[in-house]
Amino acid sequence: xxxxxxxxxxxxxxxxxxxxxxxxxxxxxxxxxxxxxxxxxxxxxxxxxxxxxxxxxxxxxxxxxxxxxxxxxxxxxxxxxxxxxxxxxxxxxxxxxxxxxxxxxxxxxxxxxxxxxxxxxxxxxxxxxxxxxxxxxxxxxxxxxxxxxxxxxxxxxxxxxxxxxxxxxxxxxxxxxxxxxxxxxxxxxxxxxxxxxxxxxxxxxxxxxxxxxxxxxxxxxxxxxxxxxxxxxxxxxxxxxxxxxxxxxxxxxx
Amino acid sequence: xxxxxxxxxxxxxxxxxxxxxxxxxxxxxxxxxxxxxxxxxxxxxxxxxxxxxxxxxxxxxxxxxxxxxxxxxxxxxxxxxxxxxxxxxxxxxxxxxxxxxxxxxxxxxxxxxxxxxxxxxxxxxxxxxxxxxxxxxxxxxxxxxxxxxxxxxxxxxxxxxxxxxxxxxxxxxxxxxxxxxxxxxxxxxxxxxxxxxxxxxxxxxxxxxxxxxxxxxxxxxxxxxxxxxxxxxxxxxxxxxxxxxxxxxxxxxxxxxxxxxxxxxxxxxxxxxxxxxxxxxxxxxxxxxxxxxxxxxxxxxxx
Numbered sequence: 342x343x344x345x346x347x348x349x350x351x352x353x354x355x356x357x358x359x360x361x362x363x364x365x366x367x368x369x370x371x372x373x374x375x376x377x378x379x380x381x382x383x384x385x386x387x388x389x390x391x392x393x394x395x396x397x398x399x400x401x402x403x404x405x406x407x408x409x410x411x412x413x414x415x416x417x418x419x420x421x422x423x424x425x426x427x428x429x430x431x432x433x434x435x436x437x438x439x440x441x442x443x444x445x446x447x448x449x450x451x452x453x454x455x456x457x458x459x460x461x462x463x464x465x466x467x468x469x470x471x472x473x474x475x476x477x478x479x480x481x482x483x484x485x486x487x488x489x490x491x492x493x494x495x496x497x498x499x500x501x502x503x504x505x506x507x508x509x510x511x512x513x514x515x516x517x518x519x520x521x522x523x524x525x526x527x528x529x530x531x532x533x534x535x536x537x538x539x540x541x542x543x544x545x546x547x548x549x550x551x552x553x554x555x556x557x558x559x560x561x562x563x564x565x566x567x568x569x570x571x572x573x574x575x576x577x578x579x580x581x582x583x584x585x586x587x588x589x590x591x592x593x594x595x
Numbered sequence: 596x597x598x599x600x601x602x603x604x605x606x607x608x609x610x611x612x613x614x615x616x617x618x619x620x621x622x623x624x625x626x627x628x629x630x631x632x633x634x635x636x637x638x639x640x641x642x643x644x645x646x647x648x649x650x651x652x653x654x655x656x657x658x659x660x661x662x663x664x665x666x667x668x669x670x671x672x673x674x675x676x677x678x679x680x681x682x683x684x685x686x687x688x689x690x691x692x693x694x695x696x697x698x699x700x701x702x703x704x705x706x707x708x709x710x711x712x713x714x715x716x717x718x719x720x721x722x723x724x725x726x727x728x729x730x731x732x733x734x735x736x737x738x739x740x741x742x743x744x745x746x747x748x749x750x751x752x753x754x755x756x757x758x759x760x761x762x763x764x765x766x767x768x769x770x771x772x773x774x775x776x777x778x779x780x781x782x783x784x785x786x787x788x789x790x791x792x793x794x795x796x797x798x799x800x801x802x803x804x805x806x807x808x809x810x811x812x813x814x815x816x817x818x819x820x821x822x823x824x825x826x827x828x829x830x831x832x833x834x835x836x837x838x839x840x841x842x843x844x845x846x847x848x849x850x851x852x853x854x855x856x857x858x859x860x861x862x863x864x865x866x867x868x869x870x871x872x873x874x875x876x877x878x879x880x881x882x883x884x885x886x887x888x889x890x891x892x893x894x895x896x897x898x
Contacts, residue, residue: 351698358694359685431681437647438675439698439746440667594648595608 342587345448348441352449353456355436360457370417371461375410376468379403382529394531396560403474404556405528407483408490411462412548415454415491416519419498420511423450427502433593447503447589451495451582458491459484469559477561486558490551493574496581497547503588522548527556547577596659598623598750598781599644604653606639606805613639615805616653626772626782628792628813630884631802632892637785638678638754640802644783645675645752657750671699674748678755678785680735682727688714688738689723692745699746706745713741716771733764740768744775751775754785769794789885799884803892813884820890821882822848822860826867829855829876850890857886 360367383399393401426432433446441449463484469475501514525539526532526548532540543549550570557563597620606614614636621627629637642648644655646666655662657669683691689710696706714720717737722730730738736759743751756772757765772795776782786792792799793813800810809816817823830838838856842849847867849858859882861867867877 348698354697355683355694358690363685430684431679432683434647434677434679435681435683435695436698438645438670438673438677439695440671440700441698442667 342583343442343444343590345444345586346442349445349447349449349452351441352436352446353453356449356453357456371410371414371457372464372468375406375461375465379406379465379469379472399472400474401531402529403469403472404559405526405552407462407465407469407487408548408551408555409523409526409528410465411458411487411490412494412519412522412551414457414461415494416498416515418457419450419454419495420502420514421508423454423499423502424505424508424511426450427593428508437593443590443593444586447499447586448582451492451499451585454495454498455488455491458494459488462487462490475559477559479558479561483555483558486551486554489574489578493547493578493581496578496585500581500585500588503585503592522546527552547574550574596623597621597656598658599627599783600656601644602654604640604643604655605651606636606643606648607651613805614643614650617805617807619800619807621781621783622797623781624776624779625797626776626784626795628796628799629783629785629802630787630789630792630799630888632787635802635892636805637802641752641754641783641785645673646670671746672749674743674746674751674780676739676743676751676753676756678758680739682735682738682742684727686727687723688719688725688727688730691727691738692742695742696745701746709745709747713744716744717741718767732759733761736760737764737768740771748780750781750783752783755787756784757786757788757791765791789883789888793884801888801891808891809887816887817882817884820859821886822862823882824861824879825882825886826858826861827855827878827880828858829878852889859886859890 379399379402383402387398390398433443436446437443466475466480466483470480498514501511505511525535525543526546527543528548532543532549535543550573553570554567554574557567599619599621601617601619604614604617604619605612617636617640629640631637639648643650644657644662646662646669649663657665658672660669662669683694686694692710692713693703693706696709701709711720714723717740719734719737719741722734722738727735727738736757740753740756743753751772753772757768760768769791772782772784776795782795784792784795796813798810798812799816800807801816802808809820811819828838832854835851835854835856839849839851842856842858847858848860849856851857858867861879
């Protein structure tokens with residue numbers, strides 16, 4: 342296995358430049374949509390729901406919305422976005438003919454995906470704070486958590502991107518992996534409302550530990566189990582990051 | 596010293612042998628042409644030499660450095676112009692060059708200066724702020740060439756550099772490449788344009804089915820395989836068989852091409868005289884690299 346170098350920053354810079362050139366076309370997805378969901382579910386549905394774990398419903402879902410949309414940002418960036426760059430625009434081919442290696446490109450894409458999560462997570466956090474849904478100053482750590490979360494989901498996404506035959510394959514990724522996590526990772530209802538078996542399964546979903554950590558930071562309420570959640574995120578990130586370096590090299594050299 | 600050297604270079608895709616044991620030496624400052632039909636392995640060979648695709652077997656040295664070990668350093672001195680357009684569609688013309696310069700760690704001011712320089716070299720200075728999709732095919736090709744020069748490469752590797760260009764743009768590109776050669780930039784060119792190879796290349800290698808069949812200066816290849824002139828005989832079918840027999844009995848080197856017969860290596864006019872009744876059906880013309888190409892790689896479609 343070959344390792345990426347600091348040159349991967351060049352790929353990150355390229356993606357950053359493109360993003361800030363075209364960001365207005367992306368804004369509805371990562372700013373408008375989470376606000377709509379937060380208000381519609383939080384206020385609309387929340388009117389029929391009493392207190393959840395001692396909180397108003399909108400307070401309960403705010404951390405999960407932050408974690409979910411941070412996940413969506415990295416996932417879209419490193420599936421559809423990366424695939425278009427790789428297969429249609431041949432951007433990767435152009436870059437690996439320069440001093441950058443395939444590993445630099447892969448890592449640069451993942452770091453950029455993580456940055457998208459950081460930006461999305463931070464923006465929704467600020468909006469949630471404006472609605473007075475963020476009581477604890479521990480929430481200031483959430484951007485770091487969102488970046489870490491982004492590393493994990495970007496790595497998983499790039500791994501998938503490096504093995505799919507066509508862009509249509511991402512339908513499976515979102516329908517069978519990302520969307521179920523949105524509903525079964527404790528974003529909209531406490532995991533305890535599910536049957537035992539679903540509760541166990543939801544701990545396999547990588548979004549679950551992120552939702553728990555985000556909720557803890559927003560409320561300033563900690564529990565020893567959260568260390569396991571953090572460890573899980575770190576281990577999954579390292580694992581998928583490494584494997585994606587190998588699978589991406591295989592894809593681009595054959 | 597050979598600036599590019601390959602030894603037993605081989606590339607296999609599953610069971611398909613695309614490049615078969617190629618030993619090649621490109622001298623510093625020359626323009627070296629790789630000719631061959633589609634599927635001959637030219638692009639695969641070039642992709643290995645530019646460190647984009649790893650060899651299945653064999654070694655490559657660029658400026659004496661082993662490519663497997665020093666790919667980053669070697670790629671820094673290469674200017675690669677690919678066959679397929681891989682310009683960055685998300686960026687403008689100038690941003691394409693600036694971003695590319697950054698991949699080579701060229702500082703911003705210097706990148707700006709060089710970008711303008713290479714744009715005006717290929718007469719694209721008015722297109723700085725254009726989107727890539729607004730460019731014509733010819734402009735994209737010129738921009739690819741300009742991009743390949745952004746790091747002031749010692750070696751340029753060009754895959755079909757003038758494909759799809761109109762004659763004006765083609766001559767502009769040939770002129771610029773000739774200038775670059777006189778400045779000492781070594782060039783490795785893949786082409787199917789025989790005129791291009793004759794005009795630009797000091798030496799050419801003719802590739803077929805993954806192997807190099809022959810390698811020499813264009814002129815030497817022509818006189819070795821065809822002679823300086825080709826005699827073309829156009830005949831009706833009944834006359835043709837008789838003439839073929841006659842050519843065989845005279846021991847001449849010829850080839851049937853559709854309804855015509857091409858005769859090669861005619862040293863003295865007497866050897867062909869009296870062959871056909873009316874001289875109107877006999878035409879002599881200077882031999883070209885294309886004749887060599889056909890003689891070596893055959894006339895049937897490779898794919």
